[in-house]
Amino acid sequence: MKSPEEKEAFYKKLKSQLSDTAMWPSEYLYKFIVKTDTVKIENIESIFNHLGAVITTNASKNGKYTSVSVNVRLKNPDHVIEKYKEVAEKIPDVISL
Template sequence: MSVDKNSEEFYAKLKEQLSDTSLWPGPYLYKFIVPSNTSKIKEIEDIFDHIGAVITRKESRTGKYTSVSINVRMKNPDAVIAKYKEVGKIEGVISL
């Protein structure tokens, strides 16, 4: 239960920061670290499919992990947070 409370506090703080520092609609850069598993990477890419996202991938030196960067125009802070929550359901993904 405390994890949900902490994540809700985190998202509330993120929303406030996004509202204060950015103009909306506007570009937003998501960064994720994923175990180098093509199905997990595809799941992330599918979440951002059909919204004009530019997605770049870079494998770690050892090939164990992949960095996924997604540059996309978002409507508002709530839309940004909604995507973070969607990606957060994928096991093993680290949001930066």
């Protein structure tokens, strides 16, 4: 598990990269992996509710895991990071790619 300092350094670097590579507002594609659990998937979907997000899911070959892709138009890099933090806080054992 990453320390709070490592997490903040990651988000600071991500913000810098997003600022340098995109004109905002912009489309952003999130990818998450969770153990296949409808509650977890619905919770991810609810975090992006009312943002006009296009959400697709794909179960792994054996059905144990599900990838959730979220394509959404966001205002700025801070909004991107805010959503990553919200998903990490509300969904146990989520993997963000």
